[in-house]
Amino acid sequence: MSGQSSSTEYLNKPLPLITRSIGWGLLLLGAVCYVLGYLVDVRHAAFVHVVNFLFLTSIGVGALFLIALEYIAGAVWSVPMRRVNEFLAALIPIAALMGLLLFFHLHDLFPWVNAEAVAHDATLKMKEPYLNVNFFTLRFVVIFGLWTVFFYLFTRNSLKQDIDKDQKHTRFNIGLAAAFMPVFAIGLTVIAIDWAMSLEPLWYSTIYGVYYFSGIVLAGVAAATYIIVKLHEHGYFPQLRRDHFYSLGTLMFVFINFWAYIAFSQFLLVWYANMPEETYWFIDRWKNGWEYVSVLLIVVHFAVPYFMLLSQDSKMDLKRLKFISIWVLFAHMLDLYWLVMPSFSTSPVLSWMEMSFPLLTIGLVVVIFSWKMKRQNLIPLGDPKLGRGLEFRL
Amino acid sequence: MMQNPLYSITALFDLPDEIIHAADKTSKAGYTRYDVHSPYPVHGMDHAMRLNTSKIGYFAFAFGLLGALCAVTFISWVTISDYPLVIGGKPFWSWPAFVPVSFEVTVLFASVLSTLAMIVLYFKFPNNAHPLHDTHYMKQVSSDKFGLSIQAEDPKFDEKLIKEFLKTIGGKEITSIYFEPEELSHGQKLFDLKFIGVLLVVALTVSASTYFTLNKLMYMQPFNWMMVQNKLKAQQASGLFRDGIGMRPPVEGTVARGFIPYAFKGKPEDAGTYLVDPLLPTKEVLDRGKSKYLTFCSPCHGNFARGDSRLQGQFPNPPTLHSDKVRSWPDGRIYHVITEGQNAMPSYTPQISPENRWAIINYIRVLQRAQNAKESDLK
Numbered sequence: 001m002s003g004q005s006s007s008t009e010y011l012n013k014p015l016p017l018i019t020r021s022i023g024w025g026l027l028l029l030g031a032v033c034y035v036l037g038y039l040v041d042v043r044h045a046a047f048v049h050v051v052n053f054l055f056l057t058s059i060g061v062g063a064l065f066l067i068a069l070e071y072i073a074g075a076v077w078s079v080p081m082r083r084v085n086e087f088l089a090a091l092i093p094i095a096a097l098m099g100l101l102l103f104f105h106l107h108d109l110f111p112w113v114n115a116e117a118v119a120h121d122a123t124l125k126m127k128e129p130y131l132n133v134n135f136f137t138l139r140f141v142v143i144f145g146l147w148t149v150f151f152y153l154f155t156r157n158s159l160k161q162d163i164d165k166d167q168k169h170t171r172f173n174i175g176l177a178a179a180f181m182p183v184f185a186i187g188l189t190v191i192a193i194d195w196a197m198s199l200e201p202l203w204y205s206t207i208y209g210v211y212y213f214s215g216i217v218l219a220g221v222a223a224a225t226y227i228i229v230k231l232h233e234h235g236y237f238p239q240l241r242r243d244h245f246y247s248l249g250t251l252m253f254v255f256i257n258f259w260a261y262i263a264f265s266q267f268l269l270v271w272y273a274n275m276p277e278e279t280y281w282f283i284d285r286w287k288n289g290w291e292y293v294s295v296l297l298i299v300v301h302f303a304v305p306y307f308m309l310l311s312q313d314s315k316m317d318l319k320r321l322k323f324i325s326i327w328v329l330f331a332h333m334l335d336l337y338w339l340v341m342p343s344f345s346t347s348p349v350l351s352w353m354e355m356s357f358p359l360l361t362i363g364l365v366v367v368i369f370s371w372k373m374k375r376q377n378l379i380p381l382g383d384p385k386l387g388r389g390l391e392f393r394l
Numbered sequence: 395m396m397q398n399p400l401y402s403i404t405a406l407f408d409l410p411d412e413i414i415h416a417a418d419k420t421s422k423a424g425y426t427r428y429d430v431h432s433p434y435p436v437h438g439m440d441h442a443m444r445l446n447t448s449k450i451g452y453f454a455f456a457f458g459l460l461g462a463l464c465a466v467t468f469i470s471w472v473t474i475s476d477y478p479l480v481i482g483g484k485p486f487w488s489w490p491a492f493v494p495v496s497f498e499v500t501v502l503f504a505s506v507l508s509t510l511a512m513i514v515l516y517f518k519f520p521n522n523a524h525p526l527h528d529t530h531y532m533k534q535v536s537s538d539k540f541g542l543s544i545q546a547e548d549p550k551f552d553e554k555l556i557k558e559f560l561k562t563i564g565g566k567e568i569t570s571i572y573f574e575p576e577e578l579s580h581g582q583k584l585f586d587l588k589f590i591g592v593l594l595v596v597a598l599t600v601s602a603s604t605y606f607t608l609n610k611l612m613y614m615q616p617f618n619w620m621m622v623q624n625k626l627k628a629q630q631a632s633g634l635f636r637d638g639i640g641m642r643p644p645v646e647g648t649v650a651r652g653f654i655p656y657a658f659k660g661k662p663e664d665a666g667t668y669l670v671d672p673l674l675p676t677k678e679v680l681d682r683g684k685s686k687y688l689t690f691c692s693p694c695h696g697n698f699a700r701g702d703s704r705l706q707g708q709f710p711n712p713p714t715l716h717s718d719k720v721r722s723w724p725d726g727r728i729y730h731v732i733t734e735g736q737n738a739m740p741s742y743t744p745q746i747s748p749e750n751r752w753a754i755i756n757y758i759r760v761l762q763r764a765q766n767a768k769e770s771d772l773k
Contacts, residue, residue, distance in 0.1 A: 272491070393438030
């Protein structure tokens with residue numbers, strides 16, 4: 001098979017030094033900005049930190065979801081690019097670390113941590129069995145623990161298969177994927193409710209988990225697409241062709257639509273019922289300048305990428321795919337900003353913190369890739385579906 | 395048969411992989427006018443046949459826009475001007491409520507119309523004759539074989555060479571397909587008068603029979619909670635009578651049952667003289683009189699006819715019925731007061747039937763006797 005004959009070439013092809021240095025530079029710069037941010041304004045920094053923590057989680061868990069989806073659906077086209085998702089999923093334990101740092105600032109973030117506030121509010125008191133620090137911590141640890149275990153098992157089996165070419169690893173991973181799906185679904189719902197929705201603990205939306213899910217998968221696909229196209233342009237994935245890129249573009253297009261569908265569904269129900277305990281959350285995002293952010297979100301997260309990816313040719317256009325995937329990642333960041341930041345400030349804030357904290361994320365991704373690509377093969381050589389994946393045609 | 399022109403040379407293949415390679419080789423050999431038939435879509439065929447990307451997507455987009463436009467315009471017209479209803483206190487033009495419906499209409503238009511466009515553009519609908527129809531080849535490729543057919547209009551066409559070529563790439567059952575000239579028509583027949591005529595007839599027949607079936611043949615009245623009944627209501631016209639009036643006046647010189655006119659209108663003394671109580675003071679009569687008295691009379695005259703009810707002070711005070719005047723009145727005189735009213739007291743004709751009036755008078759007599767008992771009563 002053609003994939004196997006050219007295998008050794010990938011093993012010895014790490015990222016160029018300049019990319020690695022840029023990665024480390026961004027990582028350090030981001031870390032310095034974090035420290036400075038916390039020195040200047042703890043509360044503000046903590047909120048931006050939540051946005052970035054959720055963003056990192058989105059990419060990592062989204063990538064892990066795509067791996068599981070490939071196994072469980074028996075997908076063929078994505079096999080040659082699966083390693084990119086496996087590398088990206090390494091962000092999960094790092095996101096967990098970033099989340100752990102936030103436990104020092106729970107008091108700044110969540111109103112329900114404040115015992116006095118809980119004592120004076122009947123609703124908060126009612127929600128106390130769920131919204132208390134002990135259970136919150138337990139949920140965080142269990143979910144990220146499980147996700148990390150799944151990440152470890154998936155990638156370990158995949159790497160083992162490179163050497164022994166044994167199909168039993170694929171079979172095991174299919175079962176693992178089936179087990180992962182409920183853990184993924186419940187876990188991301190809980191994380192979304194805990195870290196974003198409970199910032200305003202009196203408000204609730206039953207579709208919130210699905211809303212975050214649409215963002216997660218979108219972020220995962222966009223990050224993977226950008227990296228795959230970029231690597232392809234620099235000769236790392238020579239066998240990929242427009243059929244593969246078209247599939248990536250379609251997946252991204254699907255989830256752009258899915259996000260809009262879910263976001264609008266959430267709005268429509270609240271708008272229809274018109275109950276004050278639900279509407280205030282949207283009203284908060286429709287005054288004091290937040291209305292501009294809301295409109296911007298619709299344009300950036302739906303209208304622009306929708307029309308840019310609508311035609312068949314645009315999904316195969318590498319330049320456009322690269323542009324759109326970066327655009328979509330920015331849109332997901334904006335989405336999280338829109339979800340989280342109104343709890344921090346009644347009018348939109350844009351300081352150097354919002355601008356500089358994502359540098360850490362970009363740096364992390366580059367560093368992970370340079371580290372992993374030195375040690376691991378970029379193409380899963382032992383996968384039985386690899387040949388068909390490389391031959392994939394629409 | 396042999397004088398019919400040649401349409402194409404066909405070959406059958408067993409596996410999807412074979413047909414992909416066959417199509418690839420046919421393209422490489424430089425043939426352009428050929429087609430592939432398979433029982434299901436085969437991945438990679440577009441590339442193997444060197445086809446351009448389909449243009450049908452642009453049609454779908456245009457039809458989708460049309461659908462969205464239709465839906466939004468229609469809903470807006472209905473909610474703003476045709477039938478404005480306030481729903482949940484929201485403005486008439488509440489666009490978020492329109493989005494789900496408009497979305498569905500968009501999808502409906504895009505899918506149905508682009509399917510139609512595909513049939514018209516690629517299969518030349520309504521022209522449905524094709525040389526390959528009713529051939530052994532078509533029977534095979536629509537069940538479990540994969541077929542390739544190189545057409546005679548290909549610039550490189552040479553019957554012998556092509557038969558050789560198809561054999562080398564692994565084709566089986568290589569056959570030449572002939573056709574009758576009228577089977578092959580590349581002209582657009584969508585605006586053909588005959589087609590439009592048939593379409594019109596079909597549309598008219600379907601809508602007429604639908605109308606007839608639903609409105610005449612099996613029409614069922616929607617359940618209207620008995621609001622519509624087969625009877626005349628007050629003031630309604632009636633076709634039964636020549637003057638068209640539904641409400642009939644009584645026949646001249648007759649009196650409706652229970653509506654005998656009062657003979658002593660404005661003549662209280664005559665009433666006292668000539669009217670006689672028809673009832674005997676039995677227990678039943680007195681019970682009835684008590685019940686009616688407590689219902690109609692006691693609110694003003696008081697439970698014991700002393701003129702001391704709870705309305706005391708709010709009106710000209712109602713008189714006691716124990717006065718010498720009332721006690722000395724004959725029964726007919728009291729009957730007259732109940733019938734016609736007196737001073738502030740209105741007529742009780744509509745409320746109390748004549749028989750009940752007499753029963754009440756009997757009860758009043760009992761009350762009077764109870765207040766002013768004779769000496770013999772006490773023994």
